[in-house]
Amino acid sequence: MKETVKGNVLESVITDLNQYSSKYELNNTKNTKLFRSLLTDVLIKATKYEDDGSYFVKTGDIPAMWLRDATFQVLPYVSLINEVPDLYDLLTRVLKRELRFVKMDPYANAFNQTSSGAHWSDDDSNIPVSDHVWERKFEIDSLCAPLFLANNLYEKTGNTNIFDEEFWNTLSIIMDVFKIEQHHNTSPYYFKRKDCPSNDTLPNDGRGTPVTYTGMIWNGFRPSDNACVYGYHIPSNMFVVSVLTPLLDRVPEKFETLKDEMSILLNEIKSGIKRYAIVKLPDNSFGYAYEVDGLGNYKLMDDANVPSLLSLPFIKYCSKDNPLYLNTRKFILSTKNPYYYSGKLLQGIGSNHTPINYVWPISIAMEGLTSDNLNKKAHQLDVISKTNNDTSQCHESIDMDDQSKYTRDWFSWSNMTYCQLALDFINKNVGR
16 A cells, blocks of 8 residues: 555656646747656656655666666756655655665665666676675765755755754765775775776776875766776765765764764865866866876866766856866867767767767756856757657767767656756746
8 A cells, every 4th residue: 555655646746747847838849848758757767666665766778776877867856846845755765765775885886676686797796796786886976976965955945854864874884985995905895897898897906097095085987887097086076075065064963973074084085186186288277187096197088977077066066157167167068078079960078988979968968057058058958859869868878970879768867967957947047
């Protein structure tokens, strides 16, 4: 009976969201149609009720739940809680599922709905992977994502019930991992996968390329799930700063030691970013590197997957007019960024996770989300809706010259980032 009730709540939310979207027109019919089609897509096709009262959210045409993806899949709904109050309950239950997965294995990036023993690769048997884990790639953003969702829920509603005992105990686990990975040379974590592309495993017997202590947190894999070239992924460390900072004032007295640890970690990461991540860009201005190792090596680039350098204002690390961000933005939105592609149909950032010359709709939407220009937001919506090959899906990546060539038939994160931009456009255009 309990599952039936929760199912009815999900159905009522879908009905209410459809009623909401029917009230608003975007800048043209094509965008309006795509927005209305996609706004409930993740709830209808990807969200499943769990016996413990939480909700499992799969990433799309892969049956697993990525902690990062799930947060960004449901994040647009936070802005609609006033219009659809039942969304708050649904989103807090997605958060519960994320936190419980973190407690199962804080080094994993993706999880199965059940203890099915399914894994991304059968070769993962050489590393410790539980039956509930789909993949065990250590990515800082996977641990930040639930905290980001919690912060956004609190900022929208002021409700503190999400910050319960389970939340703070899970954050303590996250902090333990972060402190360990500040000193990765003594960490027990490794990741080895045979017979795969080089960016799908870690070199040096699974330990990654050499690094030295910087105060920042070592990161095995980028938000694209591809291996870091240098171990300190700057956008992910910035994500840590953005999610931990607002939590400091919310830590209860019972967890005073945790608060002290958070303060120390934040100071160490911020010092590391200041010392190692600010570098000279090709135009001789100063901006942010994408990765560093603390040994003098750094990588100038950006990847479409969030957290990215492009997304820094969106993840609330800095303002849109921050000079270092603006310098970095100018660089990464140019062909000097090795993953920026410009073709007949599309111009934008891609990823080494997908073929060369394939642009990600997520990055196209993020350009709009990190701009205050309403015309820019409308243009980015247009670009996405006009290049999806009339599939009513946004896809993972699209050939810059041929929209019939794309990856992922159904990629829910991309769909919902389009909806995030659409809601942002509605908010800025008509106000709510």
